[in-house]
Amino acid sequence: MRFVPFALLVIASHAAAREPLPTGVWQTFDDDTHAPKALVEITEHADVLSGRIVKLFQAPGEKPNPLCMPCAGARHAQPVLGMTILWNFRRDGAAWDGGEVLDPESGDVYRATLHLRDGGKTLDVHGYVGIPLLGRSQIWTRVAD
Numbered sequence: 001m002r003f004v005p006f007a008l009l010v011i012a013s014h015a016a017a018r019e020p021l022p023t024g025v026w027q028t029f030d031d032d033t034h035a036p037k038a039l040v041e042i043t044e045h046a047d048v049l050s051g052r053i054v055k056l057f058q059a060p061g062e063k064p065n066p067l068c069m070p071c072a073g074a075r076h077a078q079p080v081l082g083m084t085i086l087w088n089f090r091r092d093g094a095a096w097d098g099g100e101v102l103d104p105e106s107g108d109v110y111r112a113t114l115h116l117r118d119g120g121k122t123l124d125v126h127g128y129v130g131i132p133l134l135g136r137s138q139i140w141t142r143v144a145d
Contacts, residue, residue, distance in 0.1 A: 026140040031138070065081065066079075
């Protein structure tokens with residue numbers, strides 16, 4: 001009978017190990033045109049997720065290599081390419097919570113949660129001010145693990 005609890009523990013640990021993580025490269029989309037906007041690489045360090053822009057897709061009429069002019073503090077006037085735009089996300093059940101997301105176009109920082117969808121193929125990035133009910137979501141598509 002001692003074998004049963006151990007077997008359940010092993011099965012549970014294997015199931016958790018196969019659960020997809022939001023680490024990898026994600027494609028973002030413009031809210032208005034739905035055109036590809038950027039690639040964001042999400043990494044995990046000490047159980048905390050962060051993400052940085054690794055590629056920008058230039059829309060017609062946009063200047064190449066934009067700077068984050070509306071950003072405050074150390075990010076002000078820094079290149080958007082390479083900028084960390086997600087930080088401090090920790091697992092909370094099936095979501096990653098407690099983090100913040102930066103909108104480089106406005107310079108605004110929002111509290112946020114991350115939820116994997118479609119078996120890890122899409123990521124719901126929900127930013128908000130105050131309470132999550134008043135926020136909005138973007139759906140990002142996985143490009144690479």
